[in-house]
Amino acid sequence: MDPNLLTLFKLSLILDADGVDQSFTQQPWLLQCNQTVLLLEMERCGEQFSSDMNHVHPEDRCNLTHFIREYHVFSSCTEKNAERIGCFWPNPAVERFIISIHKHFFSNCSLDHAVFIDPPDDTLILLIFIPVFLTLAMVVLVVWCSKRSDILA
Numbered sequence: 001m002d003p004n005l006l007t008l009f010k011l012s013l014i015l016d017a018d019g020v021d022q023s024f025t026q027q028p029w030l031l032q033c034n035q036t037v038l039l040l041e042m043e044r045c046g047e048q049f050s051s052d053m054n055h056v057h058p059e060d061r062c063n064l065t066h067f068i069r070e071y072h073v074f075s076s077c078t079e080k081n082a083e084r085i086g087c088f089w090p091n092p093a094v095e096r097f098i099i100s101i102h103k104h105f106f107s108n109c110s111l112d113h114a115v116f117i118d119p120p121d122d123t124l125i126l127l128i129f130i131p132v133f134l135t136l137a138m139v140v141l142v143v144w145c146s147k148r149s150d151i152l153a
Contacts, residue, residue, distance in 0.1 A: 033087035041085065042097045045077035053105055062109035074101070 052070035053061070060066035078098065082089035090098070118124060 033091070034085055035087075035093055038082060038085050038087050038091075038093055039097070041081035042078055042094060045074055045081065046097065046101055048077065049074035049101065061105055 049070060052073065053067060056067045056070070064071070078094055079089045082091065082094055087094070119127070
């Protein structure tokens with residue numbers, strides 16, 4: 001028997017065996033999404049997140065390093081519950097819920113927009129002309145080398 005055929009046969013057996021072990025709950029596309037149950041579960045995740053965020057000082061709520069664990073637990077909760085119920089994650093209902101959570105906890109976290117200014121004219125001219133001169137020098141070098149190779153040939 002051809003060794004490649006035997007390897008292919010073994011691979012197909014392994015893939016078939018993996019497909020048999022999957023349970024119905026691991027295939028959310030087979031379930032019908034129940035929006036009511038989904039929203040109830042999202043509320044439960046939100047209540048847990050609110051409870052966790054009460055332990056974070058309000059001044060630290062704009063710094064993700066102070067509540068990254070709590071936010072990860074919240075995100076995982078919404079994702080796992082949506083998939084368990086048979087809904088895609090994220091979907092519009094979950095997104096609206098997450099946005100409402102963000103508005104509640106992080107509405108005061110607006111960043112001050114940095115005002116960009118042009119560098120001084122001397123620096124700007126230097127930054128523009130260096131690449132232009134390098135490009136011209138490369139063109140001259142290529143033309144000079146190609147003419148020189150014609151003379152040598």
